[in-house]
Amino acid sequence: AADMLRENQKLSTIGRLAASIAHEINNPLEAVTNLLYLMGLDDRLPEGTRHYLELAQREMDRVVRISKQTLNFYRETNAPVRVRISELLSEVLVLYTRRIAEKNLRVFEEYESSETVMVYPGEIRQVLSNLVTNAIEACAPNGRLRLRVTSTRKWSDSGVRGIRVSIGDNGGGISAEVRARLGEPFFTTKGQHGTGLGLWVTQSIVSRYGGEMQVRSTTAPQHHGTVFSIFLPTNMRPRAVENENGLGGGPDAG
Ligand code: ADP
Numbered sequence: 001a002a003d004m005l006r007e008n009q010k011l012s013t014i015g016r017l018a019a020s021i022a023h024e025i026n027n028p029l030e031a032v033t034n035l036l037y038l039m040g041l042d043d044r045l046p047e048g049t050r051h052y053l054e055l056a057q058r059e060m061d062r063v064v065r066i067s068k069q070t071l072n073f074y075r076e077t078n079a080p081v082r083v084r085i086s087e088l089l090s091e092v093l094v095l096y097t098r099r100i101a102e103k104n105l106r107v108f109e110e111y112e113s114s115e116t117v118m119v120y121p122g123e124i125r126q127v128l129s130n131l132v133t134n135a136i137e138a139c140a141p142n143g144r145l146r147l148r149v150t151s152t153r154k155w156s157d158s159g160v161r162g163i164r165v166s167i168g169d170n171g172g173g174i175s176a177e178v179r180a181r182l183g184e185p186f187f188t189t190k191g192q193h194g195t196g197l198g199l200w201v202t203q204s205i206v207s208r209y210g211g212e213m214q215v216r217s218t219t220a221p222q223h224h225g226t227v228f229s230i231f232l233p234t235n236m237r238p239r240a241v242e243n244e245n246g247l248g249g250g251p252d253a254g
């Protein structure tokens with residue numbers, strides 16, 4: 001388990017390095033997306049060129065998706081701040097208002113804890129956003145999302161107090177085969193529409209907080225659906241970032 005954690009810390013340093021170039025990437029990405037869209041409006045385009053344009057747009061969509069699942073919220077303050085997780089969760093939920101409405105999902109929010117935790121808010125927004133996206137994608141039209149925040153103790157060490165955020169859906173659930181591969185980078189069952197990076201990034205952030213992630217899922221014919229829960233300790237500061245790109249010696253570098 002100790003090796004596992006070290007590995008995750010290495011991965012999250014890579015995440016931070018990637019994050020430090022995130023906003024340099026996002027602006028040109030948006031520009032290219034818009035330019036391709038404008039080119040598509042020209043109805044004098046030869047058939048062949050239009051085909052190439054569509055391929056270019058599809059590949060751009062993919063880059064944008066990868067950027068969203070890994071870099072979107074990451075980069076920010078140099079010091080952690082105290083926040084109420086339910087507030088971050090509500091903020092994230094607002095970003096998905098349209099997708100939730102399009103699928104006609106019902107959302108149940110149960111925020112039973114007003115405790116605060118020390119976090120880099122961008123990182124936790126990234127975590128919540130990745131889990132909420134998966135839950136929305138898992139739901140069939142008219143499905144249900146259930147979001148809960150409770151005060152609790154760490155699963156693996158009941159001496160550690162903290163907060164649990166559960167994100168549940170009543171989608172198709174996760175088979176044993178898929179479950180065995182969860183969190184593996186680039187593992188996705190969504191083909192062109194997936195990146196397989198969401199849970200990998202989520203897991204690597206959560207473990208840096210001394211937290212834990214848990215999955216409960218059942219598949220048909222039983223009552224089906226999935227609940228992803230993350231635990232974050234109340235009294236642990238996440239590792240500090242020593243400089244802008246996350247390289248260079250921190251207390252736990254090397
Ligand atoms: P992506 O969403 O891009 O596929 P993730 O890392 O977020 O990548 O998820 C990996 C895989 O885990 C998904 O492709 C899916 O098979 C499975 N998965 C994750 N969340 C859920 C969920 N709530 N319900 C069912 N399957 C899920």
Ligand code: MG
Pocket residue numbers: 130133134198199
């Ligand atoms: Mg995902």
